[in-house]
Amino acid sequence: MPHEPALDNDLIKAYRDRGDQAAFTELVCRYREQVFRVALSILGPSFAAEAEEVTQEVFVRVHHAIDSFRGEAQFSSWVYRIAFNQAINVKQRSRYQKPHLREDVLAVCPSPLADPLRQFEDSAQRTLVMECVEELPEIYQAAVRLHYWMGEGMDEIAALLGVAPGTVKSYLHRARALLHEMLKERGMGNA
Amino acid sequence: MPEERMESLLRHSMAVDPVPRLSSNFDRRLAQRLAPARLKPQARLVMIAYTLIAILTSVWALSSLPVPTGTYFLLLLAAIAALVPFSYAWTLNRPTEPSRPGGSGRAHPRRNGPTA
Numbered sequence: 001m002p003h004e005p006a007l008d009n010d011l012i013k014a015y016r017d018r019g020d021q022a023a024f025t026e027l028v029c030r031y032r033e034q035v036f037r038v039a040l041s042i043l044g045p046s047f048a049a050e051a052e053e054v055t056q057e058v059f060v061r062v063h064h065a066i067d068s069f070r071g072e073a074q075f076s077s078w079v080y081r082i083a084f085n086q087a088i089n090v091k092q093r094s095r096y097q098k099p100h101l102r103e104d105v106l107a108v109c110p111s112p113l114a115d116p117l118r119q120f121e122d123s124a125q126r127t128l129v130m131e132c133v134e135e136l137p138e139i140y141q142a143a144v145r146l147h148y149w150m151g152e153g154m155d156e157i158a159a160l161l162g163v164a165p166g167t168v169k170s171y172l173h174r175a176r177a178l179l180h181e182m183l184k185e186r187g188m189g190n191a
Numbered sequence: 192m193p194e195e196r197m198e199s200l201l202r203h204s205m206a207v208d209p210v211p212r213l214s215s216n217f218d219r220r221l222a223q224r225l226a227p228a229r230l231k232p233q234a235r236l237v238m239i240a241y242t243l244i245a246i247l248t249s250v251w252a253l254s255s256l257p258v259p260t261g262t263y264f265l266l267l268l269a270a271i272a273a274l275v276p277f278s279y280a281w282t283l284n285r286p287t288e289p290s291r292p293g294g295s296g297r298a299h300p301r302r303n304g305p306t307a
Contacts, residue, residue, distance in 0.1 A: 028218070028221065033213065040210075059221055060224050125200075125204070126203075126204045126207060129201065145205070179197055180193050
């Protein structure tokens with residue numbers, strides 16, 4: 001007979017009432033990847049280490065505040081909201097911090113076989129797009145990165161950001177329109 | 192169509208960065224952070240000995256002064272009571288209800304969302 005996974009509220013109750021450590025571990029296992037994605041979607045690809053720190057901090061906060069969770073909303077929404085706010089705080093603190101050098105940075109050195117001009121143009125275009133994404137409102141950045149970078153669908157993004165799927169579509173539409181304008185202003189007329 | 196062009200431009204630009212994953216020691220580090228901070232038995236003995244010596248020294252020093260016994264017990268109690276604001280500040284530092292996402296951004300997601 002297949003074993004039914006425990007509901008979040010049952011796990012919370014088990015942890016609160018009996019101090020069941022395994023129940024809390026199960027909650028962490030269920031949501032750590034999504035929390036990391038929410039953090040990463042706000043902080044951006046250059047701040048993966050910070051996104052992991054945010055994920056840690058979120059579960060520490062959940063652990064401390066689990067008694068104040070009244071179960072009126074879904075546990076996941078509560079956790080994602082903490083993650084979103086925590087990532088925004090970290091982003092504001094690290095706004096003037098240089099991003100980390102990515103591991104693959106040397107891998108994009110022009111090879112003698114590839115077309116160096118094409119590579120340069122591609123790289124410049126990509127840098128410009130990423131800079132413009134960085135200037136979008138945080139909620140649009142999150143939606144754009146979750147959809148185009150991480151490949152999440154509308155329903156998943158809606159759950160992670162705590163909004164309706166229609167709102168996510170609207171965020172993406174407005175984000176694309178804003179990006180189009182920004183790129184045009186910066187001389188990328190074919191955007 | 193600019194919409195479609197933007198779609199493909201975004202996909203193309205973002206495909207370069209691989210999506211990172213949580214590091215393999217994430218669970219271990221989290222467990223360390225959540226573990227209650229307990230002193231080792233030797234450290235606890237040192238702390239108890241220090242506290243006792245501090246109290247006895249204070250009592251001895253105060254008793255040599257021309258101060259009534261009640262006053263120096265009051266001073267000792269005041270020193271202990273001074274710790275209360277610190278423990279209160281510690282509890283205040285704990286997180287409670289977070290605010291909704293999007294609050295600091297220019298765009299605002301659902302205002303009537305669920306409250307935890």
